[in-house]
Amino acid sequence: MRLHMIPSSAAVASAVALALVVPVPAAAQAPEQGREPARTADGQPDIQGLWNNVEAFFVPFERPSELDAQAEVSADALQAVLEEQAEQKVAAADSGTGAGPLHWYEYGATSEPGSTPSLVVDPPDGRLPALTPFGSQRREYYQVHRHDAAETIAPSDRCVSRGLLGKMLPTFYNNGKMILQAPGYVVIFSEMIHNARIIPLDGRPRIADGIRLWEGDARGRWEGNTLIVETTNYRDMGEMRGSDLHTEQLRIVERFTVVDGETIDYEARIDDPKTFTAAWTVAYPFKRDPSYQIFEYACHEANYSVPHMLSGARAEEARAAAGRQ
Incomplete structure (x- = not known):
């Protein structure tokens, strides 16, 4: 059972419950033969509605070091790793100061034979490529100094943005997505921080190179039943994942492939040559869930931390300065 903190007046609800299983790799799924998705008035495959990726929550982001690099692992080996990681997550979430209450989090997935051992599907070993010297140096610096000054505090701490990956990857809570379509547009509204991505499909030119945005500038197109979205024009020092920050060179290409009326295979190719020595790809499915309720993301209201x-x-610095005078 999912529990959220505060309900929203805009919550949407209907019928169909979610089956909680770890997903098979996106590449392993195929559209049902002879079945075409419904279409919108302007001919787009109709993907409107409520979706979530909570099934992928317990899939490790990178292949665990306990598992070797073979393409598939046994169900027992994967289950053992997932159970250990689940216990660690539950313990961390219920450990008192420093973590939120356990009921905030969306636990409850199980694994099945042949399931992918990581969300990272390229490189084939399921591990992120090495950081560049610049990327490594910056990671080490901001792991220590991220909160030294107002200017360097992360946008997620300010409840501004968790970055494009932060809103699309499965996480502790707020995994819901509402997709809307209008002629020439797809809009993806995320439960995480309630940001809406407005994606034009009309081939318009990109915004000027000097304009930089926390979640970039997206342009989309349909190729058959796959929506391809390329996003550029990111701000420097936005968040990708944990302590990894991206640069203005970041480019993300997403593919939303309609498998059937209940499933979209999602794939994202991340390329930031200033941060990583090679591009990398994550993949997992989104499941339609009309019963999902998108709740208010109450984050920074009355938070004076x-x-x-x-x-x-500043007061400590002033006292120290006064003592030296």
Whole structure:
């Protein structure tokens, strides 16, 4: 059972429950033969509705070191790793100060034979490529100094954005997506921070290179039953995942392939040559879930932690300076 913190007046509900299983790799699924998806008035495959990727929550992002590099692993080996990781996540979530209450989180997945051992599907070993010297140096620096000044505090801490990957990858909570379509557009509204991605499909030119956005500038097109979205024009130092920050060179190409009326295979190719030595790809399915309720993302209202921390640090600096005079 999923539990959220605060319900929204805009919550959408209907019927069909979610089967909680770890997904098979996106590449392993194929559209049903002879069945075409419904179409919108302007001819797009109709993917409107509520979707989520909570099934992929317990799939490791990278292949666990306990598993070797073979293409598939046994169900027992994968289950053992997933159970250990699940216990660690539950323990961390219920450990008191430093983590949210356990009922915030969307636990409850199981594995099945032949399931993918990682969300990362390329490189084939399921591990991220090495960081560049610049990427490695910046990771090490911001692991220590991220909160040294107001200017470097992460946009997620400010409840501004978790980045494109942060809103699309399965995470602890808020895995819902509402997809809307209008002539010439696809809109993806995410439960995470409630940002809406407005994706034009009309082939318009990109915004000027000097304009940089936290979640980039998206352009989309349909190739058959696959929506391809290419996003560029990111701001520097946006978040990708954990302590990994991207640069303005980041380019993400997403593919949303309609498998059937209940499944979209999602794939994202991430290329930031200043941060990583090679591009990499994640893949997993989204499942239609009309019963899913998108709740209010109450994040920063009445939260004075950042100004209090900064004002306290400035006061300490002032006292230290006064003592030296």
